[in-house]
Amino acid sequence: MDLAPFKHVLMLPGVRSLALLMFFARMPPAATGVILTLHVAVTLDKGYGAAGLVGAAATIGMGLGTPLMGRLIDQRGLRALLTVGVTASAAFWLTAPLMGYWTLLCTSFGVGLLGAPMMLIGRQVITALVPESRRRIALSVDSISVELSYIGGPALGVFVATKFSTNAALLFIGLSILVAGVLLYWMNPPMVHEDEIVDGPQPKIVEWMRGRIVGVLVVCVGATVCLAGMEVSAIASLEHIGKQSWLGVVFFAMCVASIAGGLVYGGVKRAPSVLVLLALMAALEIPVGLGDGNVLLLCLLLVPMNLMCAPLMAASGEHISRLAPPTARGLALGLQGSAFTIGGAIGAPLAGVAVDHGGAPAGFAIVGVAGLLVAGVAWLLARQSKPVASRVTMSS
Template identity: 45%
Template structure:
């Protein structure tokens, strides 16, 4: 635990970890709140709710890199002001909108979502030296796991005990509070050395959006593709077994082992490559449906793959911070957030379609095979960059 003590002893890191955990709770609850409001509050059903969620997701995916570029050029506070006002306004007034207007507002609201995920990763790169970043990003991934355990559960509680309109109002208040806290704390997104070396010139995207960076972003999308698909398959498996009441226990066990895996990964002096982590995450997901029976057997079958979830996600954050120059770190982390969002948007419906037309076991298999395919594509991109680097070396004469 010495690495964790050293990391938490750095100035500003403890405050940052608490702040980003709280900031991610509204974000993690947003999908559940919107789904319940459309399906239950407006009475349009889950198909319409899925459409609203997809439009919000598209907005988030498009908006994250743009907001990251705003941070790169103008600093954190202007971006926080714009996104806090924009997102809070959507949740405050969206509860009064009819369904067609809610769809349009959801797209705009997605564009203006407060990017709490990327803010945390940028601040870690600024506050933590390279030798401790694996540990810091592991803590960040564990924090994300915990926020996704708290957020959706809170959303369901508010929507069922009060109303979906109350849940949307709580979202607006929560985002306003988080935005105000970020404005007060104003975590650094560049280190003092990086600020001193800054020239104010824009860094061309082609200099850092290399095949290796693209591979990292693909792995980020693939990891969340597996997570979103696995979640759907878990629910389907338990429903097929008539054990839906045990869903919470299985998901908590799944998340807890992922968090433990993240903590172990953060303490390693050396780690497997991202491609290796991604490949094993996919391979260990494929047979889950074959090994699971009753709910406790399903929980046990999930353990090997779940232990690699947080490490794989943490590894992408560590690599993005290494590959992206400080002047473009906001845009790069925004692209990483977009990759996460698109991975989730693809994983859940694709696995759901397979489950509807076959069985939950095939849902796990599709999620895992998708991860293996992503690892293969990433490996090809990294090999291509290595070949380019080798070709660029001067040929010795004589």
């Protein structure tokens, strides 16, 4: 593993400052799930079932809205998206403490649909700041940044919610998104690399949404089927032995393993394909259930499959950014975000049903097998013809 390429990418103009800004910009979205759950279940005293409905409404909204926001970037630019998205996000989070349950339920769908998709923005910005030859390394950096955000964001959100109140945490999220959005608006980073010159009208989606890129999107679905199922099964395993307090340690081990995998993936000269990464992740999830009843063994068994997490996210982003035309990259990366959302919506209940009938080991095994099946579907799609070349010329 050679870490020198990471240094070279971070030394490119604008990369370090944007990577740092996107790290902080993604921390509030990473905390939204746990804060909304605590607010609805505890502050509003509606229970965890009602909290789950609010989270589901927001997730459905994001699944539908991310491609729309990506399309808006393609057609109107980043500032147009930020005007709509940051306004919607800040308005929701800053007024959420005043809302009753039913108002919160309806508006959570709206903020998912129209809110600022910081994950999408970060991926597209990083692809625009680096040449295609360095995108694998740059997207590895981005995936590592996401993992760090998911370590720090929920922890900070829970601290504010428990130290002060969930209302204070909601306001903190709103102010953080507003500040990050204003900074992004001021910096206005490019959305397409300077070497990519668009020639002619914007291509229609049917011209590039073909076998290989569809296969990559299917891989994204399979990845989050495995990851969402893993989380549900891990929670069930700890609850079964009365060790729920160790959940933070287990999740920390997962994130550290993913970060390590991202460093290795970005530093190797020959990287495995997205199909290989998904197949490895799914296969390595099946035996994790052997750690049921032992926190240390569970953490150790979770490490190998999570080593594939950041590399898989980076590899899928790299393929999509290369296969889609630059003028449709926002839409393509938005569809990637929707694929991640769909996978999570499938993986969590699939693991839940398996856990109810066979315990945590069944949860890990079932979603692992499901991931392997999805990898098979993606392999069949990848064998189809390449998408039509985009109307792009490379400057000298």
